[in-house]
Amino acid sequence: MEFFLDTANLDEIRKAQAQGLMDGVTTNPTLLSREGGDWRRQAQTICNEVDGPVSLEVVGTTAEEMVREAEDLATFGDNVVIKVPITSEGLIATKALYKKGVKTNVTLVFSPLQALLAAKAGATYVSPFVGRLDGISIDGMELISQIRTIFDNYEFPAKILVASIRNPLHxxxxxxxxxxxxxxxxxxxxxxxxxxxxxxxxEQFNADWEKLTK
Structure with a gap:
């Protein structure tokens, strides 16, 4: 399983890379806003420093707006993946971007049917949010299991990207x-x-070593 770091903080990215634990990065407008300054410069720096995929999110509400924003964001680097919401307009945008060869990460997925639609539209990644489901007393991991079964049944190439992770058990x-x-x-x-x-x-090994070196 690949690990993406959910952040826009460069210090966190650099530490995770040094540990060899990071295969990519996901960002969103909220994460970028926390860093302050010019969001474009921050996003560009992240794309430059990260070897793997970097998800950058569109904020438009129509398919035309999403595609236009996606084409701009894609200029930040060959590793850019466009985050698109699972809405009717988002599905249209996902299909259009698929035809253009632009990778997408369909986000805010909360049901297996939403995941199925995203995969059929050509999403590169599908992001179910497990923590938010757990927060309303719905088993988020059951959703992951259902999506895995559906994708395997039909050999969809879309990857399941588990998001809204809150703890190591997730x-x-x-x-x-x-x-x-x-x-x-x-x-x-x-x-x-x-x-x-x-x-x-x-602690025990260190204590025993101290005895040996006295």
């Missing part, structure tokens, strides 16, 4: 189900290697 469940990608906040990706028994073991 990452584990996504991997067990067979999701292609998980886009993970830096705080969660930093927790993946942690375990209390690892800390305890290191």
């Amino acid at each position: 990452v584990l469940d996504s991997a067990l189900i067979g999701a292609d990608v998980a886009t993970i906040p830096f705080s969660v990706i930093s927790d993946l290697a942690k375990h209390p028994l690892t800390d305890k073991g290191l």
Whole structure:
């Protein structure tokens, strides 16, 4: 499973890259706004520094607006993936961008039927939001399982990109189900290697080493 970092913060991107844990980046207007300054310069810098895919989101509401914005964003680099919402207009834009050879990430997916429509429209990635479903007492991981079954049934090339990840268990469940990608906040990706028994073991090894060197 690939790990994308869900951020627009360059320090987080550089740390994750140094750890070898990052295969790409997903951004959105909210994440870019948190960084302040010129969003275009920030997005361009991210595209320059990241080897893998970088998702940049359109904000238009009509297919024409989305396609126009997507063509602009695509100039930031060959690794740009356009985030498009799962709306009727978004599906039209996704199909148009597919025909132009522009990669897309259809976002804000909350049902298996939405995922099916996105795949049929030619999406490169489909992003179901598990954390937001969990927040309203719906099992987000069941959605991932349903999408995996549908995509496998019909051999859709679209990749399942699990989004709105809130904890390491979401990452584990996504991997067990067979999701292609998980886009993970830096705080969660930093927790993946942690375990209390690892800390305890290191503490014991260090204490024993101190005895040996006295």
